[in-house]
Amino acid sequence: MKRVRNTLRSKLGRYVAGGVAAAALVAGATALFWHPAQNAAQSTTTAALTGVANQMRHDTAPWTHREKDVSELTRDIRERNVAAIGVSRDAILVSTLKGDKYFVIDHNGAFSNALVFGELKSGVAAPYQLAWLPDARVRTSSARWSEALDHLRDALSLMLPLLMMGGLLWFMRREMRGGAQLLATAPTMRFDDVIGTGEAKAALADVRAWLTEPAQFTGMGVRAPCGILMTGGPGVGKTRLAQALAGECGANFIAITGSYFSAKYYGVGIQKVKHLFELARKNAPTVIFIDEADGLGKRTDTGGGPVEAESNRIINQLLAEMDGFASNEGVIIVAATNHPENLDEALRRPGRFDRTIQVRLPDLEDRAKILRFYAADLKKKSDDIDFDQLARLTTGFSPATLSMIVNQAGLVARKRGASEVDATHFMEAIKIARIGDVNGAERALADDERTRIAIHEAGHGLVAAILNTGVLEEMTILPRGGALGVALITKMQDKHLYRETEMRNEIQVLLGGRNAELLMFNEASSGAGQDLQEASRITLDMVSKYGFNDDGNLFSLAALPQQHAALQLKESIGQANALLHDLNDACFALLKANEPVLRAIADQLLEEETVPGETVYRLIREHADAVAEAQTVVANAMAA
Structure with missing residues (x-):
């Protein structure tokens, strides 16, 4: 009821x-x-009605004992042997002049209609009595x-x-x-269960205090934040932070996505908004978590038709519900998005999502903790796994990716038939995450292509090792993902700032493969296309954004609107091209001075297909004189 x-x-x-x-x-x-x-x-x-027809009306039983087909009735009519015909809903009752009585099945009155129309068409009165029997029923099975x-x-x-x-x-x-799930009890997760994200957890501390002790805020006349907007890349832990906030406060947790309010039926989206907030207020304290909040979109002038009009009404209703929060309702909205610029501006003003928290990628120490945390679930693993080294190899990886790497290491161990997961399995999992799995394309490569790929990767690795742009972990000519070969270079530590010298060295590493081909074969190949694209992007940023150019121009094109920046781009492209040529010459000179080492690394790659970084460093030490000479050449080239 x-x-x-x-x-x-x-x-x-x-x-x-x-x-x-x-x-x-x-x-x-x-x-x-x-x-x-x-x-x-x-x-x-x-x-x-009189006579036989009247008898049919009152009692049809005498006619229902014998059934004949339509041909018998037609013959009796033709031979003028019919005394009376009674038409019911499903049968025709017939009495002959000889006193015989029978019925003919006539579903839907098909024959009786034809009989009446035929009589009307002929214009001659029938020699028999024709009666309509509306209540007559012939009780046959059919x-x-x-x-x-x-x-x-x-x-x-x-x-x-x-x-x-x-x-x-x-x-x-x-x-x-549908879609809104209210947990019967508060989540058990706490802030301590979320590794890293110290800045985000510190910002959420005020929200926890308001939900647990609101009197401290109301007593001072302080308004608590209404909504929290968490931004950051995918997999950085925004959902876990929202769950931990609810767990810390003992609050119920409602999790939805930005597309939850979309509906097939007009008006249902607004009802979803109302139902969501009624549910939250009824079960306060409550944390409403809206993942992928950019799915809400932005309000428009409804020029796109009823779909955009409905989207506008949903956002307006959401704004009205957030404005209607009383200070003691105990409801907090936490939204997460990878694209905050796609949110409606009204949602981001004070009083709505009035606090923005940046959830960053884990640093070196946090990555090691995360890897240890997920590796604890492995049933069998080696005791000599260096998680600090693995953390250094996973710079820029999110917690979700690190979880996938641990699981992938277990899959690699199973594939190789190992009894336990060791460091080599983790290394393979990291390479799969970075550059893809071995795809078997080496069987389709000709010998001259394998040699060119070995020279190309040797050039990358040698320049990186000499210029010390990072740690050369491994080199391989086994095709992985979309690459025919890989030189895996990692950073010793997480970097947030890059000096001009460091960026110049990075560009030379990118140009090392192409210049190695030029040095050995007097021509380059299309394999350097991706390297040139990345090197061009960095040099253009150097001269157009960071002021790293020779003419002393400090104006940044990033300050101009997009339509005006395009007009000024030609000059920056010319400066970037000049810088690229200078760095290309320096890279070629470096490889020329270390040609014996380059050949030795390439020969090692052709023989073993995969060479650890230690081998490259050993070969450089064995050619110490050539390295010293190379440094002199580089210094002279840079001075010029």
Whole structure:
């Protein structure tokens, strides 16, 4: 009963109830006027019938013992052997002049209609009496089935519209309530369970204090934050932070996505917003977590039609609900997005999502802790795994990616038939995450292509090792992902700032593969295309954004609007191209001075296909004199 009352309270429920009532009135009126008219017609007809026809009207039993087909009836009519014919809804009763009585099945009156029309068309009165028997029933098995089907058809014709309206109402209410999951108890996760994200946890401390001790805020006349917007890349732990906030406060947790408010039916999205906040207030304290909040979109001028108009109404309703929060309602909204610029501006003003928290990638120490945390779930693993080294190899990885690496290490161990997971399996998992798995394309490479790839990767690795741009971990000519070869270089520590010298060295590492090919084969290949693209991007940023150019121009094109920046880009491209040529010459000179080392590294790659970084450093030490000479050449080239 409660559900029925709630349904009737809604506008849609009232419309459906009104439709049902109208249908019932129409059906009642039809029954009221139909039956008296039918009875009157029947009484009039009864008074006019005489003889055999009148007998048919009162008792059809004598005619139902014998059944004949239509051909028998047709022959009797042709031979003028018919005394009376009674037409009912499902049969024709026939009395002959000889006194025989029988019936003919006539579903839907097909034959009787033809009989009457034929008589009317001929214009000659029939030599037999023809009577309509509205209440007569021939109770054969086929007639009973026909009658049951007729009743079923009539019932369906009446009930089907009502069922469709009820089904539509049910689906709309189901869609309105679906997707929001209220946890019966607060999440058990705490801030200590979320590794890293110290800045975000510190910012959420005020929210925790307000939910646990709101009197401290209200007593001082301080308004607590209404909404928290967490930004950051995918997999950095925004959802876990929201769950930990609810767990710290002992609050219920409602998790939805930005697309939750989208609906197939007009108006359902607004009802979803209302239902969500009613649910949160009823179960306060509550943390509402909206993941992928950029799915809410932005309000427009509705020029796109009803779809955009509905989106605008949803955002307006969300704004109204957030404005309606009282200071003691105990409801906090936490939204997460990778693209905060796609949120409506009104959602980000004070009083709505009035605090923005940047959730950053884990640093070196946090990555080691995360790897240890997930590795604890491995049943069998080696004791000599250096998680600090693995953390150094995973710079820029999110917690979600680190979790995947640990699981991937277990899969690699199983694939190789190992009894436990060791450091080599973790290394392979990291390479799979960075550059992809070995794809077996080496079988399709010709010998000259393998040699060129070995020279190319040796050039990258040698320049990186000499210029000390990072730690050369490994080099391989086994195709991985979309690359035909890889030189894996990692940073000793997480970097947030890059000096001009460091960026110049990075560009030389990118140009090392192409220059090695030029040095050994006097021409480059298309394999350096991606390297040139990245080197060009860095040099353009150096001269157009960071002021790293020779003419002393400090103006940054990033300060200009996009349409104006394009007009000034030509000069910056010229400066970037000049810088790229200078660094290319320095890189070629460096490789030329270390040509013996380059050949030795390439030979090692052709022989073993995968060479650890220690081998490259050893070969450089063995050619110490060449390295010293190379440093002199580089210094002279840079001075020029």
